[in-house]
Amino acid sequence: MMNNSNLTSLSVLEAGEECNGTCNGTAVPTDNSSVHYLNGYSLQDLIFFLAICLICSFGLLGNGKVIWLLGFRMKRNPFTTFILNLAVADFAVLACLFTLSIFSIPGTFTNVFFDLLIWQFLWICFYLTHSISQVLLAAISIDRCVSVLFPIWHRCHRPPHLSTTVCAVTWLVSLPFATYFTIHLTSQFSTPLRIVYLYIATCFLCLPLMAISSLILFIKVCFKSKKNQRRRLIKTILIALLFFLIFAFPLSVVQFIDIFGIEPMHYYHLVDYSVTGASLNSSVNPLIYFLVGRKKKSQSRETMKAILQRVFKEEEEIMESAV
Incomplete structure (x- = not known):
């Protein structure tokens, strides 16, 4: 779709700026293809931006x-x-992607330096919140x-209070990185490459944990689990882990490839x-909760609150029986 971008700050969404060599998309494309262009953007690019906005809207x-x-x-x-x-981390990821997609649509750039500063800051927030999402999913598994x-x-x-402690530490540890990268951004006016390394390291650290957890949960849900409530909760986590491997992991692969200087056009x-x-990975979890938690044969419409209570009922029963 965009075959000339620089992936130092991810990507495709930056390609409109970097392929055309300007923040307002006014450059004329140099190829002789028959694709229609609007201010330097192909129609296919614009459709891609709008699709990302649509996915992020549903996810938000x-x-x-x-x-x-x-x-x-709920209790x-x-x-x-x-x-x-x-859910908070995924919401932040989608908010960053949605804003970046809007910025990529022609005509949204007004001031080159101010917009570029916001652009790079959004990428920093995207990387950090997406990393937090990975760590939390690994902790859940x-x-x-x-x-x-x-x-x-x-x-x-x-x-x-283990869950609260793990979540608090995960968020607090990201604050020094956010502060450092923001200071680097305002002084160097570019997205530091270290954050890309941090993002890749986080993903490849969490991946083995998720893979082993997925295997154990798969064995549990297929062979040993007999209680419907327990099966429902494990299925929810297993599907979420599977979608991470399918949807989220390729982003780290792309960043890893880019470190070696391979041209994105390949x-x-x-x-x-x-x-x-x-965007799909951060949007799909609420849909998973709905599909797994709803009653299959029920003709009446259920509220999302009732569905969430059914999905997470197992944990409440375990905690009550432990008292």
Whole structure:
């Protein structure tokens, strides 16, 4: 789609700026293809930007609903604390991608320096929040695996505030990085490459944990789990992990390839897929909760609150039985 971009700050969404050599998209394309262009952008590029905006819009609504219900309308337990923080991280990822997509549409740039500063800052926020989302998903998968492998310990001896502590530490650890990269941005006026390395390292560190957890949960849900509630919760986490591997991991692969200086034109379809996958991965979790939690044979419409309560009912029953 955009075969001439520089991936130092990801990507395809920057390609409109970097392929055309200007922030307002006024340059004339140098190729002789028959694709229609608008201010230096192909029609295919514009459709891609609008598609990302559409995906992010649905994801923002879904994650916003989950944040509202879990944060203010439902009793929280250690597991839903993880889910609430994951929804917040995904919401932030989608907000960054949505804004970057809007900035990529011709005519939205007004002041070159100010817009470029916002552009780079949004990429910093995107990388950090997406990394937090990966860490939280890895923590969720480990927590479920411990509950499967050591059910008695998990039920009776698990520290009651462990989930809150893990989530707080995850967010707090990101603050020094956010501060450092923001200071670097204002002084150097470019996205520091170190944040790309940090993002890749986080993904490749979490990937083995998620892979092992997925295997254990798969065995659990297929062969050993007999309770419907337990199967429902494990299925939810297993599907979320699977979607991460399909949608989110290619983004790290693209960044890893770019470190070696390979021209994006050789794999630009993967670049487009990685950006689309990142938006889908952060948007899909509320849909997973809905599909897994709803009653299949029920003819009446259920509220999202009732569905979330059904999905996470297992944890509440475990906590009550442990008291």
